[in-house]
Amino acid sequence: MDHHEPDGPSAVELAAIRRSLTNGRGALSRRTALRAFGVGALTVGGGAALSGCGIPPAKREGGAAAADDHSEKEKQVVFSNWTEYMDISEDNKSRPTLAEFTKRTGIKVKYTEDINDNVEFFGKIQPQLAAGQDAGRDLINVTDWLAARMIRLGWVQKLDAALLPNAYANLAPQFRRPDWDPGRAYSYPWTGISTVIAYNAKATGGKKVDSVSQLLDDPSLKGRVGFLTEMRDTVGMTLLDLGKTPGRFTDADYDEAIGRLQKGVDKKQIRRFHGNDYTSDLSKGDLAACLAWAGDVIQLQADNPDIRYAIPAPGYITSSDNLLVPAQARHQRNATRLIDYYYERPVAARLAAYINYVCPVEGVAEELAKIDPELAGNTLIVPDKAMAAKSHAFRSLSSEEEKAYEEKFAKLIGA
Structure with missing residues (x-):
């Protein structure tokens, strides 16, 4: 050709x-x-x-x-x-x-x-x-x-x-x-496919949300935060927030990330783990901030000027x-x-x-x-060099790791 x-x-x-x-x-x-x-x-x-x-x-x-x-x-x-x-x-x-x-x-x-x-x-x-x-x-x-x-x-x-x-x-x-x-x-x-933080500026009172720590700890967001039901995206972004590398993490690192998220569940900071219905909740403001897929954010912004996104300082997960x-x-x-x-x-x-x-x-x-x-x-x-440099891939898993990790994640999200 x-x-x-x-x-x-x-x-x-x-x-x-x-x-x-x-x-x-x-x-x-x-x-x-x-x-x-x-x-x-x-x-x-x-x-x-x-x-x-x-x-x-x-x-x-x-x-x-x-x-x-x-x-x-x-x-x-x-x-x-x-x-x-x-x-x-x-x-x-x-x-x-x-x-x-x-x-x-x-x-x-x-x-x-x-x-x-x-x-x-x-x-x-x-x-x-x-x-x-x-x-x-x-x-x-x-x-x-x-x-x-x-x-x-x-x-x-x-x-x-x-x-x-x-x-x-x-x-x-x-x-x-x-x-x-x-x-x-x-x-x-x-x-x-990029995983980013999305937020509704009207629902946050104009406050920018740009870190997983903020999602999990900011009291003004309590009960209005969402994380994805995709394990690699949610755990990967949490690993980055903990200073870990998603391409080279250990079992102990994974457990630390799960524990961090579990605290968010226990204190009811996290409203829910969401799948394909987060876009409507974010647009309405029922979710003030959440992990989101970038393609959805672009589409939401076309109809709602209050929808914003942020790339956390440690980076973001890409697949x-x-x-x-x-x-x-x-x-x-x-x-x-x-x-x-x-x-x-x-x-x-x-x-x-x-x-x-x-x-x-x-x-x-x-x-x-x-x-x-x-x-x-x-x-x-079209990521520029700075954007591309912040992207991280979740490492390949063996079938044994896949099973063990997914079981722990399912327990976390109540699946």
């Missing part, structure tokens, strides 16, 4: 994209349903390491046997994704970036929004993958911990680097070296959703070309303008500014 940077959208297209930012999406983002997986799911978590400019050789424990590729004869690719995770036209009748890919390459994309939950989706494809069969999908988009598990099991095809010139060149440094796929030999991120080609996929080459297409900066900009999560494509700001200068300057979508 040629290294190609297409012309930007026309003035008419730009207007349509801008309108879609407020009218083309649901009230809640796709992210609010992302992390609903059960205790003891035996997953392996992980995230991007935060340094390194090059991509080193990848290490791998398992291995998928090379499957027959039918890409040349069958000009198609089957892509499974989450809902509200792809740009759509103003009339809701087409997906512009996918349509452009087909126009350019002749490859038709069967696009399905059939991922509602990581564990549920894994259950759909696990029997076929375990049996060494085609799972009926050429490209899937799953969260880092599930991507790590699938790679470890050998249920993912190694990507052909020759078909990824844009991805290799344009991947932002903070996403280049996840500990579960250090060479990006099997995955490329679709988006980054990612990742594109993988399952073992035995029929159209590996076509799927890999589609991955690379989304690393062309104009394409990445259009996607970022719609979904509002961290764009993993370095240098996308210039193209995004053609669509919406405000979005291009938003470090929640």
Whole structure:
């Protein structure tokens, strides 16, 4: 595939994209349903390491046997994704970036929004993958911990680097070296997901809330604080507040973080641990401040000027959703070309303008500014160096750690 940077959208297209930012999406983002997986799911978590400019050789424990590729004869690719995770036209009748890919390459994309939950989706494809069969999908988009598990099991095809010139060149440094796929030999991120502190300035009386300590100890916030039901986000942010590193913590560190949160529960500082319903409570002021996902904050701010966010001084937790080609996929080459297409900066900009999560494509700001200068300057979508330097990934867990940690967290939140 040629290294190609297409012309930007026309003035008419730009207007349509801008309108879609407020009218083309649901009230809640796709992210609010992302992390609903059960205790003891035996997953392996992980995230991007935060340094390194090059991509080193990848290490791998398992291995998928090379499957027959039918890409040349069958000009198609089957892509499974989450809902509200792809740009759509103003009339809701087409997906512009996918349509452009087909126009350019002749490859038709069967696009399905059939991922509602990581564990549920894994259950759909696990029997076929375990049996060494085609799972009926050429490209899937799953969260880092599930991507790590699938790679470890050998249920993912190694990507052909020759078909990824844009991805290799344009991947932002903070996403280049996840500990579960250090060479990006099997995955490329679709988006980054940042966990921040959000607060309703009206509900706090104008007070800024910018630390986990403040969430847990400020008496003026008592009973109006929320933490996420996702273990990695809540414990990870608490570890940072305790001066620990989420990428290198011990069992004792984890227990200290759980104990710190338990005190917040016992003294009723924490109103509740929330999932996909925190956005409405924050907007109404029932929650004065909480841990939140950055993409949701951007959307809430469009409708409520009282919604603010803060990055704590010790930093914030970041994770990612990742594109993988399952073992035995029929159209590996076509799927890999589609991955690379989304690393062309104009394409990445259009996607970022719609979904509002961290764009993993370095240098996308210039193209995004053609669509919406405000979005291009938003470090929640396009992190600058200072923002990227504050991001921390929760380290990969063994299945034994996963089970033990999730059990302790479930007890904390009353699950």
